[in-house]
Amino acid sequence: MADVKQVQITFDCENPMRVAEFWNHVLGYVFPDPPPGFDSWDAFDATLPPEQQGGASACQDPNGVGPRLYFQRVPEGKVVKNRVHLDVRVVTGLRGEERLAALEKEATRLEELGAQRVRLLPADGFNESCMVMQDVEGNEFCLD
Known part of the structure; x- marks a missing residue:
């Protein structure tokens, strides 16, 4: 059997810090510690060339269970629907009106x-209801 690999999910975005802060609040994640020798990410960022400052951010599960999310600045804006998205599991096990109220x-x-x-994608006899949403930069995700 092959070894299980960890994954990091990477978002292309305009403002990495803003998007990382949003996902920290959504998922209960935290910013990783700054690199050794720096007391903050701002201090580290200040050492980068001006064109690289503010170009990346990340957030991670404080319990080390969920995947790390990485955010990188790209020059182009979002044009079309994501080909991959996150399902944020907030109503697992709920059905009907109780599920809709929690969503x-x-x-x-x-x-x-x-x-x-x-x-809102209503229950269809196979899948339960879920809510399609967009984050602060228009990246789609589902509340499920």
Whole structure:
């Protein structure tokens, strides 16, 4: 059997710090510690050439279970729908009206952080309801 590999999920974005802060709040993640010899990421960032400053950020599960998220600045803006997206599992096991109420509550919380609702995908007999949303830079994700 092959060894299981860890993954990091990378987001192309305009403002890596803003997107990382959003996902920290969504997932309960934290920023990783700064590199050795630096007391903050701002101090590390200040040592980079001006064109690289603010060009990357990351967040991670404080318990070390979930994948690390990495955010890198790219020159082009988002043009089309993501080919990969995150499903944020907030209502696992709930069904019907109870599920819809929990989705609504979490969607409202995330809107306060800058997310936008796209649409509700209603239960179809095979899949339960989920909410398609966008993060602060328009990256799609689902509340599931």
